[in-house]
Amino acid sequence: MKMRAAVLHHPAPVASHPLAIEDLPIPEPGPGEVLLKVEACGVCRTDLHITAGELPPLRSTVTPGHQIVGRVKKLGQGIDGPAAGARCGVSWLGGVDGTCLLCRKGRENLCDHPTYTGYSVNGGYAEYAVARADFLIPLPGEVAATDLAPLLCAGIIGFRSLRVAEVAPRARVGLFGFGASAHLAIEVLKFWNCEVYVSTRGASHQQLARDRGATWVGDATDRPPVALDCAVTFAPSGEVVLAALASLRKGGIVAINAIHLDRIPQFDYDSLLWGERQLRSVANMTRQDGRDFVALAAKIGIRPRTTVFRLEDVNDALLAIEEDAVDGAAVVVP
Ligand SMILES: [Zn+2]
Numbered sequence: 001m002k003m004r005a006a007v008l009h010h011p012a013p014v015a016s017h018p019l020a021i022e023d024l025p026i027p028e029p030g031p032g033e034v035l036l037k038v039e040a041c042g043v044c045r046t047d048l049h050i051t052a053g054e055l056p057p058l059r060s061t062v063t064p065g066h067q068i069v070g071r072v073k074k075l076g077q078g079i080d081g082p083a084a085g086a087r088c089g090v091s092w093l094g095g096v097d098g099t100c101l102l103c104r105k106g107r108e109n110l111c112d113h114p115t116y117t118g119y120s121v122n123g124g125y126a127e128y129a130v131a132r133a134d135f136l137i138p139l140p141g142e143v144a145a146t147d148l149a150p151l152l153c154a155g156i157i158g159f160r161s162l163r164v165a166e167v168a169p170r171a172r173v174g175l176f177g178f179g180a181s182a183h184l185a186i187e188v189l190k191f192w193n194c195e196v197y198v199s200t201r202g203a204s205h206q207q208l209a210r211d212r213g214a215t216w217v218g219d220a221t222d223r224p225p226v227a228l229d230c231a232v233t234f235a236p237s238g239e240v241v242l243a244a245l246a247s248l249r250k251g252g253i254v255a256i257n258a259i260h261l262d263r264i265p266q267f268d269y270d271s272l273l274w275g276e277r278q279l280r281s282v283a284n285m286t287r288q289d290g291r292d293f294v295a296l297a298a299k300i301g302i303r304p305r306t307t308v309f310r311l312e313d314v315n316d317a318l319l320a321i322e323e324d325a326v327d328g329a330a331v332v333v334p
């Protein structure tokens with residue numbers, strides 16, 4: 001039995017169209033794994049880093065895609081659930097060793113031997129995908145798959161960023177950048193009765209922030225009119241990180257949500273970091289982040305703004321993200 005899948009070869013033959021649509025055998029789930037029929041898969045900026053080789057290739061070929069919404073089709077050995085037909089999500093963290101120091105400390109997002117969906121193992125830009133059963137995220141069955149997919153990376157990472165930034169109810173929170181992740185995080189912030197100050201480039205992103213209830217909206221490095229309790233930066237820019245730092249009150253925290261940052265320019269410690277201001281990075285996610293966020297999103301009724309692409313057009317989706325031409329989140333449907 002064959003399936004359609006988008007495959008990245010190293011090196012990619014055509015830089016502008018890095019993924020090739022191919023017919024591959026439907027994979028068999030190994031012990032502890034499940035086979036999912038993919039209903040939708042979100043497209044993430046990280047996929048650009050993978051297809052461009054900025055994240056070093058781990059295999060000669062890989063199918064990217066790490067925001068998978070699927071239905072259980074088949075169980076591997078050694079597990080007796082979830083039930084056939086159950087809807088599950090697969091996120092970037094596809095597995096951990098469970099034994100390293102950080103896993104044992106409950107920080108599995110920093111595991112020494114992680115499995116990354118769509119990077120170290122094949123992901124969801126395909127009709128079928130295999131995933132570890134113990135890393136599945138239970139999903140509601142009645143919501144559109146395209147509305148759930150963006151929650152699974154953009155949403156979870158955004159949620160983790162709020163945790164890393166130690167957002168408290170009714171806090172004054174800055175969001176620097178307003179794309180796939182931030183437009184979901186703001187829903188959580190509003191649910192927690194926070195004041196949200198958004199600094200982002202582009203009229204469309206600024207409008208989206210207003211539509212989603214931001215208290216104040218400015219340009220990418222604009223400083224909000226009040227001192228912030230904490231901030232999350234989503235833009236891969238060190239200038240933006242400094243703008244966020246400059247917006248904090250004493251004791252405030254900036255969480256950097258970016259796998260790559262161009263570089264942080266030289267900055268003045270006395271005015272920007274003194275006063276127990278903190279600069280933190282956000283790395284990956286834990287299973288608990290995923291399950292907590294999906295449950296909260298269902299409670300709040302979060303619906304992402306999405307642009308849907310066919311699997312055959314996945315290269316167009318990547319290009320649109322690269323050009324910042326997607327409002328909200330891009331989703332591929334096989
Ligand atoms: Zn991602």
Ligand SMILES: [Zn+2]
Nearest residue numbers: 100103111112
């Ligand atoms: Zn580990």
